[in-house]
Amino acid sequence: CLGIKDRYNAAHTFIERNIANGLGNKTAIYYKDETYTYQRITDLMNQFGNALQSLDIELENRILLVLDDTPNFAISFFGAIKIGVIPIPVNPRLQPYEYEYFLNNSRSKALIVEKHVWETLSHLRKRFLFLKHVIVVDNAGEYPDCHDFQKLISKESTELEFARTESDDAGFWLYTSGSTGLPKGVVHLQRDMEVALNCYAKGILNISETDITFSASKLYFAYGLGGGLYFSFGIGGSTVLMREIPSPEKIFEHIETYRPTVFFGVPTLYAAMLRFAENSERTFDLSSLRVCVSAGEALPELFYKKFKNMFHVDILDGIGSTEATHIYISNRFGNIRPGSTGLAVDGYEIKIVDEAGNPVPPNVPGDLLLKGDSLARGYWNIHETSKKKFVGEWYNTGDKYYQDTDGFYWYCGRSDDMLKSGGIWVSPIEVENALLHHEAILEAAVIGEEDGDGLTKPVAYLVLNETASKPDESELRAFLKQQLDAYKCPKRFVFVSSLPKTASGKIQRFKLRNFVQA
Numbered sequence: 001c002l003g004i005k006d007r008y009n010a011a012h013t014f015i016e017r018n019i020a021n022g023l024g025n026k027t028a029i030y031y032k033d034e035t036y037t038y039q040r041i042t043d044l045m046n047q048f049g050n051a052l053q054s055l056d057i058e059l060e061n062r063i064l065l066v067l068d069d070t071p072n073f074a075i076s077f078f079g080a081i082k083i084g085v086i087p088i089p090v091n092p093r094l095q096p097y098e099y100e101y102f103l104n105n106s107r108s109k110a111l112i113v114e115k116h117v118w119e120t121l122s123h124l125r126k127r128f129l130f131l132k133h134v135i136v137v138d139n140a141g142e143y144p145d146c147h148d149f150q151k152l153i154s155k156e157s158t159e160l161e162f163a164r165t166e167s168d169d170a171g172f173w174l175y176t177s178g179s180t181g182l183p184k185g186v187v188h189l190q191r192d193m194e195v196a197l198n199c200y201a202k203g204i205l206n207i208s209e210t211d212i213t214f215s216a217s218k219l220y221f222a223y224g225l226g227g228g229l230y231f232s233f234g235i236g237g238s239t240v241l242m243r244e245i246p247s248p249e250k251i252f253e254h255i256e257t258y259r260p261t262v263f264f265g266v267p268t269l270y271a272a273m274l275r276f277a278e279n280s281e282r283t284f285d286l287s288s289l290r291v292c293v294s295a296g297e298a299l300p301e302l303f304y305k306k307f308k309n310m311f312h313v314d315i316l317d318g319i320g321s322t323e324a325t326h327i328y329i330s331n332r333f334g335n336i337r338p339g340s341t342g343l344a345v346d347g348y349e350i351k352i353v354d355e356a357g358n359p360v361p362p363n364v365p366g367d368l369l370l371k372g373d374s375l376a377r378g379y380w381n382i383h384e385t386s387k388k389k390f391v392g393e394w395y396n397t398g399d400k401y402y403q404d405t406d407g408f409y410w411y412c413g414r415s416d417d418m419l420k421s422g423g424i425w426v427s428p429i430e431v432e433n434a435l436l437h438h439e440a441i442l443e444a445a446v447i448g449e450e451d452g453d454g455l456t457k458p459v460a461y462l463v464l465n466e467t468a469s470k471p472d473e474s475e476l477r478a479f480l481k482q483q484l485d486a487y488k489c490p491k492r493f494v495f496v497s498s499l500p501k502t503a504s505g506k507i508q509r510f511k512l513r514n515f516v517q518a
């Protein structure tokens, strides 16, 4: 037929291929004291897809998923994809005005929502301009103008046809908040998850059918979506889902109970796990893990070493982005350089360029550009920003990096976070890592601030360890001078009880800058 390419649907790759491979009875999800086989997930996914169709939600319509990490997420996400409807998972712990923005910006026709979120939102319903249906999980009849998730899908058949989708069709969106402005809808294609699976999960993690994954990062975040869902589904493995906010206690409990083999976390969580274990009277059994993964921010060398020492497992640090679908630079088994982000993942090309766009020599920081098949199509409805960030085949990540002579990449910070002190670029990451070696310091964030002469100087915001007393500033300076050139040493230290962070654990240095300017 003219105009029709080969058919492709990610719900086949990640769900139904497992049935075709004879894995219908295999556990796909461990959740609380229940197990969900691939057959059960397939049946529920089909029922959900049929339910959407019965509500006239059709090919290329968008739906917003405001769901916790439970099997309902997997069912809704892949059920929508199977019929060519575009699911948009977002954080279920936001303010009502943020959902108003997501619903109107994406023009979602349906909202699939946890009851605890709908309770905060229902009074705003008239402001959701394109919304036709609200499907509440555990609604129990309290909202007569909404559908109850369980009741709605249980009426439906477990048979469902795939939509006529192709690999280049929009498959799903994720919103990225960035450091300024409103969140941007990142449009991903049907095939993007399979590219990330092949390049990173198979290529770097050697993920296989015997693996059980567990991600502390939530499924609405690109990092958690791979680590906690489609990496294991893509190879017929199993995954552990945890609804709760990931405290160290809960993480240890889940690892000891379900004995996952691959764990995904972020540096602040690894630091919190170490602290929790150091202050605990008992030891924690992490022997089921063959590897831990870190992303979101650079993993300080210190955390890597302490973790390995305490739990005898490597953390593979890498960097990815929502726009890239998943991780594109990573350390590898047997070739870990602590503190560095590692080497380019096969399937991706990396360039580091100066302000004029020319490649920089080794050891010189520049802007990191990325090329690869899992790159998003662009941002929804923000043409100018899309043009600036997606240039030809390259995506400008907004991160400053340098590459050493062995090919390893070293993170210097977000381009917006770099500061010039005495006319020389300073990486906040380098100064923060030096500060973290001090026994009293738990967390550090460094920004540039103008001094009385209008010159920019580094300033450090510090969170102290619970048991530590405030160190003397001259002692801190002397400590840093052993590790850093003088122009990199902070001129001021501000002690705070916490640092501003994104829901995924990234330090928001721009908030400290705005706070200082205000």
Ligand code: 3SK
Binding pocket: 221, 222, 223, 224, 295, 296, 297, 318, 319, 320, 321, 322, 325, 326, 327
């Ligand atoms: O922040 C990261 O490093 C990351 C990794 C994988 C997927 C998405 C993101 C943002």
